[in-house]
Amino acid sequence: MSIKSIKITNFKSIERIELNFNDENSISCFLGKNGVGKTNVFAAIKYFYLNLDDLYIDNVVDSINPYNSSCEISIVYDLSAFVSKINNKYNEELIEELKALPKDCVFSLKYKKLGVSKIKLTLKQDKNGKITWNQNFKVRKIIAKLFPLYIINTRKLDLITWDKIWDTINDLASDYPKVSDEEVIDILDTAFKSIYNKYENGKNFVEKLFSDNQIALDKYHNVQRFKYMFMTIFGGKDFLNDGKSLDFYSDGTNSFLYIKLLFSIICHISSLSCKSPLILLDEPEIGLHEAKIEELIDVISSNINKNVFVMINTHSPKIVLELIVNKQNINIYRLFFKKLHTQIKKLDINWLRSLRHIITTKETACYFSDYLLFVEGESEYQVFKNKSLHRVFPYLSKIHIYPYDSNNAIIKYVCPLYINIGIPYVTILDIDKIIKFNKAGGVYKACTASEELNPLKSLKIAKKEKMRYFSPKRDTQKSLQAEFKQLINKDYSYKSSCNYVDVIHYQMLISVAKKLCAYNNVSVNSTTIEGLLITPENVDVFIDFCLEKFSKKQQTILKIKNISDIKEKTALLRLFFLGYLDLCNKNLVSQSIFNTKQTIIETKADGWVGDWLDWFIAKKCSQSNNDQAQSIFKNYFPELFDTLQMIKYMI
Numbered sequence: 001m002s003i004k005s006i007k008i009t010n011f012k013s014i015e016r017i018e019l020n021f022n023d024e025n026s027i028s029c030f031l032g033k034n035g036v037g038k039t040n041v042f043a044a045i046k047y048f049y050l051n052l053d054d055l056y057i058d059n060v061v062d063s064i065n066p067y068n069s070s071c072e073i074s075i076v077y078d079l080s081a082f083v084s085k086i087n088n089k090y091n092e093e094l095i096e097e098l099k100a101l102p103k104d105c106v107f108s109l110k111y112k113k114l115g116v117s118k119i120k121l122t123l124k125q126d127k128n129g130k131i132t133w134n135q136n137f138k139v140r141k142i143i144a145k146l147f148p149l150y151i152i153n154t155r156k157l158d159l160i161t162w163d164k165i166w167d168t169i170n171d172l173a174s175d176y177p178k179v180s181d182e183e184v185i186d187i188l189d190t191a192f193k194s195i196y197n198k199y200e201n202g203k204n205f206v207e208k209l210f211s212d213n214q215i216a217l218d219k220y221h222n223v224q225r226f227k228y229m230f231m232t233i234f235g236g237k238d239f240l241n242d243g244k245s246l247d248f249y250s251d252g253t254n255s256f257l258y259i260k261l262l263f264s265i266i267c268h269i270s271s272l273s274c275k276s277p278l279i280l281l282d283e284p285e286i287g288l289h290e291a292k293i294e295e296l297i298d299v300i301s302s303n304i305n306k307n308v309f310v311m312i313n314t315h316s317p318k319i320v321l322e323l324i325v326n327k328q329n330i331n332i333y334r335l336f337f338k339k340l341h342t343q344i345k346k347l348d349i350n351w352l353r354s355l356r357h358i359i360t361t362k363e364t365a366c367y368f369s370d371y372l373l374f375v376e377g378e379s380e381y382q383v384f385k386n387k388s389l390h391r392v393f394p395y396l397s398k399i400h401i402y403p404y405d406s407n408n409a410i411i412k413y414v415c416p417l418y419i420n421i422g423i424p425y426v427t428i429l430d431i432d433k434i435i436k437f438n439k440a441g442g443v444y445k446a447c448t449a450s451e452e453l454n455p456l457k458s459l460k461i462a463k464k465e466k467m468r469y470f471s472p473k474r475d476t477q478k479s480l481q482a483e484f485k486q487l488i489n490k491d492y493s494y495k496s497s498c499n500y501v502d503v504i505h506y507q508m509l510i511s512v513a514k515k516l517c518a519y520n521n522v523s524v525n526s527t528t529i530e531g532l533l534i535t536p537e538n539v540d541v542f543i544d545f546c547l548e549k550f551s552k553k554q555q556t557i558l559k560i561k562n563i564s565d566i567k568e569k570t571a572l573l574r575l576f577f578l579g580y581l582d583l584c585n586k587n588l589v590s591q592s593i594f595n596t597k598q599t600i601i602e603t604k605a606d607g608w609v610g611d612w613l614d615w616f617i618a619k620k621c622s623q624s625n626n627d628q629a630q631s632i633f634k635n636y637f638p639e640l641f642d643t644l645q646m647i648k649y650m651i
Contacts, residue, residue, distance in 0.1 A: 073122070267303040277309070375402070376430065443492065
């Protein structure tokens with residue numbers, strides 16, 4: 001590992017970021033939306049390197065906070081990779097250079113051993129542009145040579161000439177020369193004389209011509225000459241792909257091949273030289289379809305070694321997915337913008353390792369969200385993605401909705417509660433995920449459901465709650481928990497004659513459970529999502545909708561319409577639309593009245609949810625302003641409105 005840590009303070013949008021890397025992880029991935037400051041992390045590292053052995057002053061001090069007088073960038077380098085290399089007979093020059101490093105970094109070099117194997121370099125710049133370093137120029141120059149920086153910015157690649165390939169080969173392969181420039185010239189001169197018959201005559205003529213006309217050359221440094229020797233050895237300068245010039249191919253194809261080639265060269269040649277490169281790979285997904293992204297990450301994962309450290313900027317869920325699948329030992333950081341500054345969270349990916357092969361881009365897309373809403377299935381997804389509902393509640397457009405299809409295992413790899421991603425979130429659950437009812441002796445016994453997402457059963461949440469034990473919020477929770485414990489031990493009866501629970505303690509139990517769960521970002525439906533859509537407040541309006549929408553079921557709908565008991569009418573409609581609970585037997589769809597076990601819809605995914613919301617909002621809200629429309633919606637969908645408010649408070 002070439003880099004141990006990076007700390008950036010008051011640089012552009014970055015107030016303070018500290019990154020610590022362990023020896024196992026050679027790849028760090030930075031993800032986030034456009035405009036959150038990912039580029040500034042790379043810009044800070046680039047600025048640091050530009051000033052290592054030269055002077056490049058720019059206006060980089062954070063100007064948002066007027067009290068900031070300076071910015072600071074620190075990088076801690078790991079020297080341990082050079083322990084074995086200093087025993088190489090060709091690396092005497094390396095030993096001599098390492099002797100120039102501070103004594104607290106390297107000692108006993110005459111015995112070819114390294115002592116403390118790290119060194120910290122810190123750049124500090126004040127508002128006036130003055131730059132100071134904690135290490136002298138000689139030390140910085142050595143570090144620049146040992147730990148070169150390579151930036152692969154896909155937006156600025158020369159996709160036709162690929163000259164950067166030759167520069168990289170030259171930089172890494174030339175290493176420390178064994179002979180002087182003069183000796184190199186003599187060696188080449190002797191070689192060319194033995195190869196070309198007319199070499200000497202041509203050389204003498206050109207030499208005299210230059211002398212007579214007082215022409216001189218700005219001579220190559222030995223290192224520069226190395227690049228052109230490589231071109232000579234390989235027989236050319238310009239690259240071809242399958243016999244065709246590079247301008248024959250698309251930018252995406254050339255970008256893929258270029259990154260693949262350059263990355264492989266850096267990894268393999270650096271392992272043979274006295275270099276530990278840092279590679280900044282900026283948005284490699286640009287211009288690539290998913291298959292090429294997968295292939296590119298395969299190349300990166302298979303070529304990476306402990307000698308190279310890679311940092312990848314991306315806004316591609318596919319990149320993140322492939323890194324997780326291909327490389328267990330990676331760092332993943334989420335960057336976001338908060339209080340006018342770039343913030344960062346390191347994901348806890350321990351949860352990802354065991355099931356990394358079942359994760360898809362559906363999950364990794366959540367990592368790029370500003371706000372997350374977790375819903376159980378298709379019906380809930382239809383509700384919160386509904387465009388008509390978005391027009392009444394515009395903030396819903398900011399929410400990324402993740403339907404986990406009741407798969408409690410996979411949600412752990414998305415939910416901020418488990419992976420420390422720092423994204424505000426709300427989870428919507430039906431009451432049967434919180435409380436279970438079992439029939440015994442003609443009555444229903446309630447118990448807390450053992451669902452993993454149930455905050456009343458979650459050990460992780462219980463541990464979290466202990467941290468705020470003495471807070472007023474915790475005191476309220478304790479009171480509610482005591483009340484919940486009393487209520488859950490009561491008996492509950494179901495009146496099959498009216499198809500609903502008519503016990504006051506039942507509603508109290510549901511109310512307390514909802515309040516407790518709300519403390520932990522969970523919105524609980526008192527029934528099911530169908531119960532939020534079909535309510536006593538809107539049941540008559542809903543019947544009008546059904547008569548228009550389901551003309552073939554008109555006879556059944558009219559029978560329900562004629563029921564005088566609003567609660568029973570509502571309960572039956574919920575059952576006819578597949579809104580089942582433990583307390584509701586599918587066969588209780590009042591066969592004495594309807595003489596049928598059929599429902600109005602066949603599956604939950606038939607689209608009635610969206611149609612119902614579109615129909616209602618068009619009929620009741622279209623002529624109202626936004627505030628009036630929300631008020632009308634609240635009157636007809638009170639519980640759904642409460643859920644929408646909880647989502648709003650999250651934002």
